[in-house]
Amino acid sequence: MVTDISSHRRAGVPHISAQEIVSTARKMGAVNAKVIQSHTIFLGNWTRLKCQFGCPHFGRTFTCPTFTPTTQEMSDILLDYEKAVVVEAKQAADVHRLVLALETHFREMGFNKAFALGAQPCNLCDVCTVETHCEHPDKARPTLQGCSVDISRTLMQIGWNDAAKPEPCSGQQTVGMVLID
Ligand code: SF4
Numbered sequence: 001m002v003t004d005i006s007s008h009r010r011a012g013v014p015h016i017s018a019q020e021i022v023s024t025a026r027k028m029g030a031v032n033a034k035v036i037q038s039h040t041i042f043l044g045n046w047t048r049l050k051c052q053f054g055c056p057h058f059g060r061t062f063t064c065p066t067f068t069p070t071t072q073e074m075s076d077i078l079l080d081y082e083k084a085v086v087v088e089a090k091q092a093a094d095v096h097r098l099v100l101a102l103e104t105h106f107r108e109m110g111f112n113k114a115f116a117l118g119a120q121p122c123n124l125c126d127v128c129t130v131e132t133h134c135e136h137p138d139k140a141r142p143t144l145q146g147c148s149v150d151i152s153r154t155l156m157q158i159g160w161n162d163a164a165k166p167e168p169c170s171g172q173q174t175v176g177m178v179l180i181d
Contacts, residue, residue: 014110021180028101032088034158038081038179042150042157045071046170051146055169063122064146068153070150080113081179086155089174095119098175100139104111106180113181116141117149117172126148144177145169
């Protein structure tokens with residue numbers, strides 16, 4: 001089912017239907033796309049454990065914990081968004097380009113709060129310069145798991161069972177998201 005968001009129009013906020021969002025995502029290369037309500041995005045405190053114990057990017061990459069929002073902060077952030085488009089790319093390496101292109105597109109349409117969440121830790125620099133400053137703040141975006149999103153549960157809920165299987169942030173993770181409001 002594609003959610004119809006047309007009934008949530010607010011004064012001064014541009015309008016785009018769920019069908020248009022999905023169509024745009026597909027034109028930009030998504031093999032699958034779905035609009036969901038932001039309150040249906042599952043968060044989990046446990047995701048930080050996965051980042052902290054077992055990931056070399058923890059505390060070393062700006063798009064990952066300890067620099068990303070806490071679960072409580074992300075929960076508060078999601079309250080500022082009505083919806084999100086979940087997108088599946090052909091391969092993991094394509095997710096960052098896809099979600100960033102969509103974020104840019106929605107911002108240009110007037111959705112100023114549009115914000116992309118990626119699949120893997122930022123790899124735009126050979127070594128992240130997080131201790132001084134980010135080299136590409138216009139392109140670096142946090143990972144879903146780094147923002148406490150329970151990716152598997154969120155995807156299972158919308159029937160994307162195969163996409164829900166890969167380990168978050170792995171080379172097999174092909175799903176990203178763009179928050180829109
Ligand atoms: S763009 Fe460079 S400095 Fe910024 S988060 Fe990515 S790797 Fe780190």
